Amino acid sequence: MAALEHDRSRLGRSSTAERVADILRERIIEGLFVPGERLSEEAIGSALGVSRNTLREAFRLLGHERLLDHKLNRGVFVRVLSAADVADLYRMRRVLEGAAVRRCAEASPEALRLIGETVEEAERSASDDRWQDVGTANSRFHQALVALNQSPRLDETMRQLLAELRLVFHAMRNPRSLHEPFVERNRLLLGLLEARRAEDAATYLEIYLDDAERLLLQAYEPAG
Amino acid sequence: MAALEHDRSRLGRSSTAERVADILRERIIEGLFVPGERLSEEAIGSALGVSRNTLREAFRLLGHERLLDHKLNRGVFVRVLSAADVADLYRMRRVLEGAAVRRCAEASPEALRLIGETVEEAERSASDDRWQDVGTANSRFHQALVALNQSPRLDETMRQLLAELRLVFHAMRNPRSLHEPFVERNRLLLGLLEARRAEDAATYLEIYLDDAERLLLQAYEPAG
DNA sequence: TCTTGTCGAATTGTTGAACGATCCTTAGAT
DNA sequence: ATCTAAGGATCGTTCAACAATTCGACAAGA
Numbered sequence: 438m439a440a441l442e443h444d445r446s447r448l449g450r451s452s453t454a455e456r457v458a459d460i461l462r463e464r465i466i467e468g469l470f471v472p473g474e475r476l477s478e479e480a481i482g483s484a485l486g487v488s489r490n491t492l493r494e495a496f497r498l499l500g501h502e503r504l505l506d507h508k509l510n511r512g513v514f515v516r517v518l519s520a521a522d523v524a525d526l527y528r529m530r531r532v533l534e535g536a537a538v539r540r541c542a543e544a545s546p547e548a549l550r551l552i553g554e555t556v557e558e559a560e561r562s563a564s565d566d567r568w569q570d571v572g573t574a575n576s577r578f579h580q581a582l583v584a585l586n587q588s589p590r591l592d593e594t595m596r597q598l599l600a601e602l603r604l605v606f607h608a609m610r611n612p613r614s615l616h617e618p619f620v621e622r623n624r625l626l627l628g629l630l631e632a633r634r635a636e637d638a639a640t641y642l643e644i645y646l647d648d649a650e651r652l653l654l655q656a657y658e659p660a661g
Numbered sequence: 662m663a664a665l666e667h668d669r670s671r672l673g674r675s676s677t678a679e680r681v682a683d684i685l686r687e688r689i690i691e692g693l694f695v696p697g698e699r700l701s702e703e704a705i706g707s708a709l710g711v712s713r714n715t716l717r718e719a720f721r722l723l724g725h726e727r728l729l730d731h732k733l734n735r736g737v738f739v740r741v742l743s744a745a746d747v748a749d750l751y752r753m754r755r756v757l758e759g760a761a762v763r764r765c766a767e768a769s770p771e772a773l774r775l776i777g778e779t780v781e782e783a784e785r786s787a788s789d790d791r792w793q794d795v796g797t798a799n800s801r802f803h804q805a806l807v808a809l810n811q812s813p814r815l816d817e818t819m820r821q822l823l824a825e826l827r828l829v830f831h832a833m834r835n836p837r838s839l840h841e842p843f844v845e846r847n848r849l850l851l852g853l854l855e856a857r858r859a860e861d862a863a864t865y866l867e868i869y870l871d872d873a874e875r876l877l878l879q880a881y882e883p884a885g
Numbered sequence: 886t887c888t889t890g891t892c893g894a895a896t897t898g899t900t901g902a903a904c905g906a907t908c909c910t911t912a913g914a915t
Numbered sequence: 916a917t918c919t920a921a922g923g924a925t926c927g928t929t930c931a932a933c934a935a936t937t938c939g940a941c942a943a944g945a
Contacts, residue, residue: 452733453928454721478897488929489897490714494721497678501725509676510897510936528812532760588752594818677899702926712900717927734907734926 453487454494460485461495465504465515466600468607472517476505502597504604518604520654526602527650530579531643533595537585538638541630544585549631552581556623563620568612575616576603578623609656619649677711678718684709685719689728689739690824692831696741700729726821728828742829744878750826751874754803755867757819761809762862765854768809773855776805780847787844792836799840800827802847833880843873 461481464470482492496513499505505513518526559574576599583595609615622645629638685705688694706716720737723729729737742750765773783798800823807819833839846869853862 479895490930491928493898494718497718497721498725501722511938512897525812525814528810529814532756532810532812532815536756536760586752586756588749588756590749590753590822591756598814703924713926714901715899735909736926 453491454498457485457487457492457495458498461499462502462504462600465499466603468603470515472515472604472608474515476513476515478512503601516601516604518601520657522601523605523654523657524650526598527646529598531646533586533591533598534579534582534642534646535639537582538626538630538642539635540585540587541635541638542633544630548581548585549627551584552578552627552630555581556620556627559616559620559623563617566613568616571616571620572606572612575619575623605653605657609653611656615652615656618652619645678715678722681709681711681716681719682722685723686726686728686824689723690827692827694739696739696828696832698739700737700739702736727825740825740828742825744881746825747829747878747881748874750822751870753822755870757810757815757822758803758806758866758870759863761806762850762854762866763859764809764811765859765862766857768854772805772809773851775808776802776851776854779805780844780851783840783844783847787841790837792840795840795844796830796836799843799847829877829881835880839876839880842876843869 461470461476470476476496478489478492478496482489485492496505496507500507500513504516506516507513555574555578559571559578562568562570562574580592580595580599583591586592606612606615622641626638626641626645629641685694685700694700700720702713702716702720706713709716720729720731724731724737728740730740731737779798779802783795783802786792786794786798804816804819804823807815810816830836830839846865850862850865850869853865
């Protein structure tokens with residue numbers, strides 16, 4: 438009976454606006470809508486069969502998640518991240534993930550197992566040359582890292598952060614060069630966590646993120 | 662010409678829905694709407710002279726900021742924080758503020774001066790027995806701390822976090838006992854930052870937040 | 886040629902009304 | 916007292932309409 442308590446959050450979740458937001462979020466994250474593109478109320482509203490008002494509620498939601506850019510009287514656009522935005526996102530990652538790995542001493546075996554799963558998933562995808570999937574597994578890896586903080590709000594914050602980063606990933610032509618170097622590093626970082634070497638993990642993570650940011654910024658130029 | 666670029670962000674800012682959200686946010690934060698209270702679309706809409714649709718857009722905004730709780734088919738309520746929520750907020754504070762003070766070595770004199778201002782403001786308010794204002798100054802102190810991270814997104818996250826905490830503060834009868842102990846501690850922490858003693862500051866902050874959380878949770882019981 | 890003013894089409898911002906769906910209350914039945 | 920079945924209030928969503936704003940095109944002037 439107490440187990441049902443956990444599913445309660447999913448119960449209330451269903452208004453048309455929220456479902457529309459879910460759909461659009463998916464489309465944006467998977468890159469179907471490219472950054473800078475304008476999302477017409479008329480076009481999308483009729484395509485999805487919802488009214489303008491409902492659609493606008495969905496737009497607001499995504500705007501607050503920073504996936505859409507709402508410009509007054511001009512409409513909503515898929516967010517275009519500047520280099521400064523990317524740098525900011527990585528500053529944030531250092532804080533959220535850094536704090537997480539520092540707490541690895543208190544990490545539950547369950548939490549570590551979850552991280553391990555994402556590492557394996559990345560390795561499998563890499564050996565199959567599915568670099569898109571490697572990126573997804575990598576995101577889940579870092580999401581699982583942040584979960585070590587045991588804070589639902591930080592989890593949510595990280596979720597949004599990674600969604601934003603997806604906007605950048607999709608703007609790049611070569612996903613392999615972006616994700617490949619980190620498959621092995623994920624495995625290594627996991628090892629440090631399992632050995633409860635918090636400070637080493639934190640140090641390693643710093644370098645990890647520095648490199649990732651550099652790699653990303655090198656290949657990225659805002660599409661305007 | 663490049664100077665104007667900076668003001669551009671202020672240009673787009675004004676739709677009725679956003680202004681309505683600003684007003685409601687203020688009223689919630691200052692405790693005029695108490696946690697648990699239901700906000701009627703009809704009543705508030707006509708009181709503010711905006712249509713239901715516009716008002717609902719504002720509600721969505723505040724719901725996403727966790728100040729309002731949107732229950733399907735039942736309306737929006739001012740958020741009631743559980744003890745678990747408070748604990749989560751403090752976990753988050755430890756992460757955001759902890760990372761901030763650890764970077765005090767790189768802090769600009771300007772940033773430290775800003776922190777100092779909030780300390781003095783708290784001291785002034787305290788000596789005048791204006792404990793409400795002490796709370797405000799204290800919030801600004803911690804906001805200024807987080808600013809050491811130099812991340813706009815973390816600043817924004819912290820802003821929301823403190824707004825949520827206000828919901829709890831207002832639910833308490835005795836603001837003095839809640840804020841008084843920390844006026845002096847703020848001054849002390851500032852000293853550590855100015856001396857660039859990052860690790861000491863981090864350690865001190867941990868204790869600071871532990872005490873604050875305990876104090877808050879002791880006196881707080883969700884009003885249902 | 887380049888700038889500036891003006892017009893019109895297209896789109897968004899906001900409103901008001903309407904109707905079905907859902908929740909809460911209350912009165913009635915068992 | 917507990918359960919059940921209206922009834923009313925409120926929300927969810929849609930639709931149509933109009934005002935406000937933007938943008939592009941085109942013409943007038945330097």
